[in-house]
Amino acid sequence: KQEVTQIPAALSVPEGENLVLNCSFTDSAIYNLQWFRQDPGKGLTSLLLIQSSQREQTSGRLNASLDKSSGRSTLYIAASQPGDSATYLCAVLSNQAGTALIFGKGTTLSVSS
């Protein structure tokens, strides 16, 4: 059974810091991995999607990497801003789970000015 874990559960940083969020999954047989952002009480905004054949994806100040063999992904946020404060969720589309996205519990990021 595919399981997704995100560490840390919460993170507080001062504005301007570079930071890394971690995601691990137990079954390496995945189609893709997505990183989402969720503001309190709101829906999910897709940030980056990495196909199983890719190693990384970049969008602006965000860079996501994927190491399928070790079951790990990282989301790197450069020069953090208070507007980056949100919960970041990692989800995998796993061969084992068919068409269901399997989510971690998320990392809640707080960036102080």
Next chain:
Amino acid sequence: DAGVTQSPTHLIKTRGQQVTLRCSPKSGHDTVSWYQQALGQGPQFIFQYYEEEERQRGNFPDRFSGHQFPNYSSELNVNALLLGDSALYLCASSHGATDTQYFGPGTRLTVL
């Protein structure tokens, strides 16, 4: 181009009642998935609809049922509501099962 829309935004029900939540997919998308997100947890997959049929179902009881219409919009029905059904219900649409899923703003259901 409108994204995924859901209605209503908030809903308050009492135990034992029934509820229907609605979702309109992003233009060009033919697949709709529903997720339940309890407070402090990641979303849990309920089921997915494609071509008006339930393609896959997660570990949810039969009290949770759904429907997809010819225009690809979808409904989630929950019968005999329990306190534990209180959650944010998210709808996601995609073009095909393995394409990027785009999420709506969610419906916050509170069961008293």
